[in-house]
Amino acid sequence: NAGVTQTPKFRVLKTGQSMTLLCAQDMNHEYMYWYRQDPGMGLRLIHYSVGEGTTAKGEVPDGYNVSRLKKQNFLLGLESAAPSQTSVYFCASLSRLSGRARHNEQFFGPGTRLTVL
Amino acid sequence: SQKIEQNSEALNIQEGKTATLTCNYTNYSPAYLQWYRQDPGRGPVFLLLIRENEKEKRKERLKVTFDTTLKQSLFHITASQPADSATYLCAPLYNQGGKLIFGQGTELSVKP
Numbered sequence: 001n002a003g004v005t006q007t008p009k010f011r012v013l014k015t016g017q018s019m020t021l022l023c024a025q026d027m028n029h030e031y032m033y034w035y036r037q038d039p040g041m042g043l044r045l046i047h048y049s050v051g052e053g054t055t056a057k058g059e060v061p062d063g064y065n066v067s068r069l070k071k072q073n074f075l076l077g078l079e080s081a082a083p084s085q086t087s088v089y090f091c092a093s094l095s096r097l098s099g100r101a102r103h104n105e106q107f108f109g110p111g112t113r114l115t116v117l
Numbered sequence: 118s119q120k121i122e123q124n125s126e127a128l129n130i131q132e133g134k135t136a137t138l139t140c141n142y143t144n145y146s147p148a149y150l151q152w153y154r155q156d157p158g159r160g161p162v163f164l165l166l167i168r169e170n171e172k173e174k175r176k177e178r179l180k181v182t183f184d185t186t187l188k189q190s191l192f193h194i195t196a197s198q199p200a201d202s203a204t205y206l207c208a209p210l211y212n213q214g215g216k217l218i219f220g221q222g223t224e225l226s227v228k229p
Binding site: 004031033035040041042043044045048050056058059090092094104105106107108109110111 | 125149151153158159160161162163166206208210215216217218219220221222
């Protein structure tokens with residue numbers, strides 16, 4: 001199993017450009033998440049999905065859109081990038097929330113480092 | 118909305134000592150609370166989960182406690198080693214339709 005993979009690993013954008021970050025998981029997990037991490041801010045939840053075809057807003061959703069057309073993929077889109085979106089983006093997946101501890105473990109991808117000039 | 122607070126200052130300790138990290142939350146107690154480890158340039162890795170009705174959980178040199186009265190979880194690493202140096206994150210699970218948020222993390226540095 002590859003676990004959680006993210007594409008690309010690095011990207012530099014100019015202000016106003018658009019791009020899509022791809023997250024893929026091969027563990028048949030129901031839940032998927034996008035976080036951003038900035039120095040001193042910790043992980044902040046952007047959007048998440050509790051199943052194929054569903055999405056929901058997290059703590060910092062403005063300026064981002066997501067789609068979960070297939071269970072194994074979760075896409076994060078930036079329609080018009082801004083310098084404030086310079087960050088490291090992490091995708092995570094989770095089997096499902098249940099009484100079993102092993103279901104509640106989040107698996108993270110390696111991250112995408114995005115710079116917006 | 119829920120707030121999660123961890124020691125914002127880095128924790129520096131000597132090898133062999135016990136490291137204790139704190140996670141405080143506001144409002145209502147989570148059903149579970151998780152702890153993760155994150156190394157520079159990498160994604161977080163799951164360490165331990167403790168349930169609301171559990172007071173303590175152990176895994177090798179790691180111990181987590183959960184006090185719903187104080188609204189606090191403590192994370193202990195006994196006999197610490199330089200390899201334990203990393204940032205440690207806590208994440209309460211509220212079963213709010215799958216929404217998961219994290220504390221800002223505490224950086225631990227273990228000196229030989």
